[in-house]
Amino acid sequence: MQSPESILKSVKAWQTGHFLLSSGLHSNEYMQCQKVLQYPSHGMTLALLLAEKMKSSGIMPDVVVGPALGAVHMEVFTALALNQVMKESAKTAEIRAIFAEREGGSNEFSIRRGIELVPGEKVLVVEDVTTTGGSAKKVLNLVKELGATPVAVAALIDRSGGKVEFGVPFFNLISLNLETWEEKNCPLCLSGSKPIKPGSTKFGNA
Numbered sequence: 001m002q003s004p005e006s007i008l009k010s011v012k013a014w015q016t017g018h019f020l021l022s023s024g025l026h027s028n029e030y031m032q033c034q035k036v037l038q039y040p041s042h043g044m045t046l047a048l049l050l051a052e053k054m055k056s057s058g059i060m061p062d063v064v065v066g067p068a069l070g071a072v073h074m075e076v077f078t079a080l081a082l083n084q085v086m087k088e089s090a091k092t093a094e095i096r097a098i099f100a101e102r103e104g105g106s107n108e109f110s111i112r113r114g115i116e117l118v119p120g121e122k123v124l125v126v127e128d129v130t131t132t133g134g135s136a137k138k139v140l141n142l143v144k145e146l147g148a149t150p151v152a153v154a155a156l157i158d159r160s161g162g163k164v165e166f167g168v169p170f171f172n173l174i175s176l177n178l179e180t181w182e183e184k185n186c187p188l189c190l191s192g193s194k195p196i197k198p199g200s201t202k203f204g205n206a
Contacts, residue, residue, distance in 0.1 A: 004049065004156065004173040007042050011035045018188040020195040022070070023132040025180040028188060030198055031157050033128035037073040046173060047074075047081035050154050053171050054124070055085050059152045061124035063096045063117060065143065067109055067135040070128050072099055078126050078154065100139050109135075109142050119147030130155040130172070131180065133164040140166060 008014045013035040019027050037043045061082065066075030079097035086095075098117075100109040111117065123143045125136050133153075140150045154171040158164065161177025183189060 001045065004046055007046065008033075008036060008174075011039065011042070018193045018195045020197045021131055021180065023134055023180075024182075025131065026183060026186040026188060026195050027178060027180045029178050031129050031159070032198060033070075033156055034073070036156075037077070037128070040077075043073060043077040044081060046156055047077035048085065049173055050078060050156070050171055051081035051085045054082070054152060054154065057169060057171075059124065059169065059171075060086060060122070061095060061151055062093065062121040063098060063148070064124045064126055065098045065100055065111070065117075065139055066126045067139050068099045068101050070135065071126050074126050074128050074156070075099055078124070082124075100142060107138070109138050111142070111146070117143065117146045117148040121148045122151045123148045124151060125153045125166075127153070127155040129157045129159055130164055131159040133160070133166060136166060140168070 008031065013032045015030045015032055016028060017030065019030040021027055036046065064075045064079040064082070066072065075097045079095045082095050098111060098115055100111050102108070103110050117123065125139050125143065127136050130136060136153050143150050150168050152169045152171060153166045156173050158172040158175045159178055162175055164170070181187065189195070
């Protein structure tokens, strides 16, 4: 089985340049995980590695929730992988996969389209890449507000180098301590470079 690092590099998901991250920070490296997750075989390989880690730690959720847009696909792959690795456990109900959407132009999340969390359900929150953990923390708060119980957070990549905390167990495949800067301190900006926001049309055509 390929390593997570080799999979990322094989589809050029590990990129260098000048990027404006969703956290508002700037960086000279970016992990465009959607370049990996567009391939179901790669998505399942990575999700199975995460699922095995969680199974070994006794994490057995009822639902997997991911914040859109970054975790779209990730929640489905993770739920499928968990269902697969937990076939031999006492759990019989299928683990569901749900994505949380931003409310209009705000930074808050909601679960819509007639889908609900049942009070008491155990929820795993997933992301593709975590830097400050802001999106995952907002989804964790949403899960609590809806009466469900967060049991863990999982991500393919932890960009914080182990610094981010969620108050529940955190699982990842790759932990990196990459440099990030606020705009006023960004050496790339000071040199005259303009950041590209990953996911924008310009970025996609670069």
